[in-house]
Amino acid sequence: MRSLRAFLLRIAGLFGGRRHDRELTEEFESHLELHIEDNLRDGMSPVEARRQAVLKFGGMEAAKASCRDRRGLPFLETLTQDIRFALRILRKNPGFVAIAVLTLALGIGASTAVFSLVNAVLLKPLPYPNSGQIVFPWRQAPPGLNLGYNDLPWGRIEFLFLSRESQTFEALGAFKSDSFNLTGSGDPARLDGLRASAGFFPALGVSPLLGRTFTADEDQPGHEHSVVLGYQLWRDRFGGDPAILGRSLELNGDAYTVLGVMPAGFVFPRAQEMPGSFTFAREVQLWIPLALSRGALIPAEPSELAVVGRLKAGIAVAQGQAEMDVLGQRLQAQFPQAKGWFTSRVTPMARQLAGETRRPLLLILGAVGIVLLIACSNVASLLLTRSLGRKREFTLRAALGADKRRLIRQLLTESLLLASFGGLLGTLLTAAAIHFMKILGPASIPRLSETTLDFRVLGFALGVSLFSGVCFGLAPAIAGTRENLIESLKEGGPRSGESQATTKLRNALLVSEVALAFVLVIAAGLLAQTFFHLLSVDPGFHPAHVLTFELSLPASKYTNQDQIVGLYQSALQKLRALPGVESAGITETVPMGGATESTALRIPAHPAADPNDRPYSNYTMASPGYFVAVGTPLLRGRDFLESDTADSMPVTIINSAMAKKYWPGEDPIGKQVGPLSRLYPVATVIGIVADTKRLSLREEPPPEMYVPYTQKVWPSLLTMDVVLRTKVDPVSAAAAARETIHSVDPDLPLANIATLETLVDGSMTQQRFAMFVLGAFGALALLLASIGMYGVISYSTMQRTQEIGIRMALGAQRRSVVAMVLGHGGRLASLGIAIGLIAALAMGHTMASFLYGVRPTDPLTLAAVSLLLLTVALVACYVPARRAMRTDPVIALRYE
């Protein structure tokens, strides 16, 4: 208690310092007077009396200092002193401060901007209540089967089993996407919807803005004509009318009652967040009950359900996984013929939403870290130079009794102040960068819109500023206060004298800058090469001059196969007749437009020996003329014809990968293949087309079989993509296409109108973004490193002015002086490049997964970047070299 009282009084003692000083002086003087009195009484002379009193007192200033320390908090006081002093010093050198602060602002601003992205994507808690409990159990393919995707959909029976038997989940919801044509209120519109079971909304835990979500009763077949609207749809289409609840909407020809509206920003699920084996829309506009029937298993029922679950409070993800494993085994026992198909992987929501962006983001974070280090190096170098100019000041102060630690502390205060200014300016830059990132960044970065300057980001900015401050301030502080008393105080001593150690330190900083810049530029170069390789990859089709759009037929209006086929046929006929259209076709999903179905195969000629290792392929539909329209070359055999109908022989066209895989060395034409289920006939192979890339330009196309849409297929024909190859600009054909479709069915809207080029481009956005960002950072690193090189070389040249003067006076040519300077710079740069080479080779494998068509240790790239860096270094040395060249020996010799 006493010490607390004392501490509080010491804080109070920070103020009123002058009054205390006066009182203390008064007290000390009175002390001396009393002592002198006694001394006089003892018989000393007045002079002796005073002298003895003063001696006996001891050091008066020291005593005053001790008392002052006791009275206040010395640490705080010296800190304020240091800060005031530092500000004064900085004000005297505006040029230096400007360069240092700007350099730091660039480094800190860039790293904070990248961190804000990492924060939004990977670190921030999700906008769902208790999001740690939300998980996605995905079905996994049996081991050994390579379908191209890991996470697969569940079937109806399996989901009903899971939701009935599971103990660890509080809520389990199944969902799949569906599209709905809204008619009867304004223009017909194609809306992206989600069919979700009753457990869907409770699993996510988000409450509706208005009204409510569906109950279990409404999730029954026959009772499912209710709908929950999304916020954007409610605003755009219905004017945000609060009386929307209870209204009836006409979707796909049926009446649906509006139950509620979800809050703004809720558009779950986004296509980019869900695995590639599913087809989801970019954002969901409305939710409709899934209404799964509770009946027995129907043969060849497709598995198309995604599942989301909320674990009970306190249950860990591992427990959920364990239960899923057990339930999977029980399902296996029930359905032994589907062995190996009931394993699952439970993915927490945060991981699921972050998707594939974790590693690229970390790569970018590493790159910006390099930029920051280079910036700090530059500022450290600057500080080293400056601290040398103040060497005399420091040695004098040390000689006068200043504590060396105090001096270092003061220098560190200057650095930290610089870092704080840099940090403040950098934070402003970050704010601007975030603004632009949100506008220009690829939409495929999840949660990009949530990037803000929140406290975590600001904390990072603060931490990075402090860290850089210490980083670049410590070494120059220690180096600057190193004592060499005699040398520094001598009048005639070298004005710019510096120790070997300092020169070595500066050179080491520069060499490391060059090495870091090298690594970064290599990475940027490799990514750029990857990008261009991808662009020149043959996608298996010709994207130029192709328009695509999606047609979604309402089930209520188109009830049988003949009606559907009839619509498409007449639509295609009319589209082909348009003047701007060269060819037209339809397919289930265009390349780069999403995933197709896939199926196990039945090849009668080669029955599968192991039921767990059946042949597989993608399975999709196409019309005659589709391959021509999309530009996929027919390698052998023939295209589908109008004569391939439900009544004629079942036929199929396979791709080259399938031909090679299942009929190696044979001619597949004429052979038979079909889906595993005996409900669907085996078809005869009539043609082979080239492999097409479906999801990204990097993929290895899997085996694929196409079936005419007129024959017996199981995927629903209600949603198909139309492909038009146009003679002119594809966009201009869109209006004509819309009119044509309207003439066939006025209530049928066109959706997802896009050119194939746009779709291909869209698949490359992340690649392009990474390339640009790394390229920008590489350029920044090069710039900073060349500034650093310029600084170091010009300083060292200035130091050697006398030496240069002597050389020239002794007859050296100007050229040799230039060579000397360039040689110095070149040597340093080469050392940096060599170190960078070693580093790049060592870290090559971490980059490997980002690359395509180029190895991380590509010798051409390494050589090119080495040359680039050397050139940049020599250019940076150019100005100091010229200055050195023009030295007048007479002036130089007098230079001190």
Added chain:
Amino acid sequence: MARSKNDVWQGTLALMILKTLEALGPLHGYGIARRIEQTSGNRLAVNYGTIYPALIKLEQEGYIASEWGQSNNNRRAKYYKLTRAGTKQVQKEARDWEQATAIVARFLSPESGSSS
């Protein structure tokens, strides 16, 4: 070692100041320092100025209070006196010291242990 010695010294100095004030009543800094030197039989020859930081600390802790007054020769001086808390503290510390020295004395007395 030098550091802890200083701490011990600070502690004993504080005790000596308090004891002096207990014995002599309110006194100024010079008087206290003089008295401490005398009481120690002039064996403690420290600079008088060192007393002042200790006085400030004791005042902050609330054991003494200060006020400006007049000395016998009508000289202005700052007088320190014990507070009630200070009185209790000095009694407590004196007891602690006695106990400590008694224990050590037992170890050092000829009855305990061997030799010499």
